[in-house]
Amino acid sequence: MTLRRHTIGAIIAKDARLFTRDRFFVLITLLGLAFYVVIFWFLPDTVDETVAIGVHAEGSSLHMAAGPGLQVTTFESTEALRSAVEEGSEGVVAGLDFPQGFAEAARNGEAVRITQYVRTGTPDEVTTALGSLASEVVASLAGDPPPFDLVSADVVVLGEDRAGSQVSLQERMRPLLAVFILVVEALALASLVSTEIEQRTVTAVLVTPATATEFLAAKSLFGTGLAFAETALLLLLIGALATAPLTMLLTVMLGAVLVTGVALLAGSLGKDFIGVVFWSILFMVPLMVPGFAALFPGSAATWVKAMPSYGLARSMIDLSSYGAGFADVAPLLLGLAAWCAVLFTAGVVILRRKVHAL
């Protein structure tokens, strides 16, 4: 069957006119986009990898050295230490207060009583580790060195050491925002399709020389184009096109095709707008799961990897935050393309049946 470009173009132009004619929709779409961009730039762009503690040693010049991950502030008095912990000044979350003569007592092998101040809400692991640290200081003064040096020499770092340059929450949010925009646009397309069916304007279009295939092609192209354009603009505004822009745009294009397929399905299944919202949410929420999973450290669970949008979210974060290139994400994009083919075909087939049934 031959598809006539001018017919498809005319239907797309009609949809575009309908979309842009409603200034309310256009305004809200732009405001929504601006809102996501603002949220993105307000998110923390660094990762705080340091635990800040305070130390006071009465009548002693105890010096605890800070190290990677540990910031130590020395205080002149117990009151100053307590106050710092209570108010969280200088980021101090806990403090160790060594009593008068503790060093001599430790050297004589006598028990030393140390007060550990902890601000309410401090994580348990910090409290536990700080107690261990206090014991280790006393053991060291007593001439009992640690059995091994876990802090430096005996530690093996596996993988690229990203200490000091961790992927921030802001960077991790990129795939989620992109998937969210794609999903919202898909909802708009699903609604458009449902309206055409509900109001039977599709039958009006089909009494013209336009065929059902051309109608479906136009809807698919319009939906994909709209989702792609808005998401690409978002990625540009949140700085996600700085590295490997072409691969990133290819990823977004596949994502747009994926959600268009889902939108055609939701638009065909929903009898009215409320039905469309229901079906869309049913389909779209699982699509957002890989975006949420990208917020967490570590590899995704197997069931998350099986989600259609996993390749989209993972490729985005690998490209924008881990310096990956096309070759690195090619297997993910291949999986995404396969899902695109499945969902897009399903969407087109079901919508075609619905159109023919009218």
Place this chain on the structure above:
Amino acid sequence: MSFTRIRTILGRELRMGPRSPLVLYAFVLPVVMTLLIRGVFGGLFAPEPRLGIVDEGGSQVTQRAQELDGIAVTVMDDVDAMLDRVEGNDLDAGLVLPAGFDATVMSGTPADLGFYVGGESLESNRILLAVTTLDLVRGVEGTAPPAEVEIVQLGEDTPDLTARLLPLIVMYAVAIAGAFVPAAGMVDEKVHRTLSAVLVSPAKMNEVLAAKGLLGVILALATGLVTLAINDAWGSSIAVTVLSLLLAGVMMVEIGLVLGAWARDANTLFTAFKAGGILIFFPVIIFLFPSLPEWIARLGPSFYFLDPIFQAVTTEVGLADVWVELVIGLAIVAALAPIVVMMGRNLEGRLARTT
């Protein structure tokens, strides 16, 4: 206004309502939100350091590590599998305890211990796990601890993250059930012209609005109570909690009816919620980030029911402590009432012109 007719219309709404996917959505959403927010975001904002252990000889270290608070310990059998998980950032660090480790430590000879950290693990987690591991190994030596550490808690007890996220979940529950369901019902009746059909009967517009509003209040109260129940957050005062939820239901219903009367179709309504939702939802920010100035949240009407609920859940309060917020909330409800009536009349006029 006839209460009999309102009851009749409400009866119809209650019979037809459960068929709408939105009502199902209103009840399912709080459960999904609770799971998502508690499971996903709770873990995101307060991640525990993750330590993997391969114990080749039944060391005491493993048992003591599993008893630690604040550290997620995973005991594994295979060293390579554990190292893969450390490298893949599924664990922050991994510990390999060879056979005879405890005996070696107790004899005072240097022990051979493998400690691996993931490249993507935070420096803070690395130091916390390293120091804790050192202490665990010291414990195996069998000597008395060199220091006695007394822990003193300072500062006020601040609500934990789960409590701070509760207003967000409650907000979603009452907004969907109280505002979106009646609004969507109004729009649906307009689009399908069943509203015009009802109005040619003796029923009046204000009776239709009252019936739809009552349905919304019942739903909002029900979903709000379900939300509090699944979060185990009844609070210190049931009276404060229920009154606040009732206030929330009525306020959301009024907003929903205004939007439902105004929107010409479901698309417009959905877009209005998408855009205007922020005006209803923004006060939840103050509960998530208590350091922000409270006056910002006080600009949002939902603050006046969210704050009493939050206070009841996190502290010991009674009606005497939150009456100011509740009265302001009631004043907002009273101010919205004439707008609902006006929008109803306006809609009635529009329907009369088009039929």
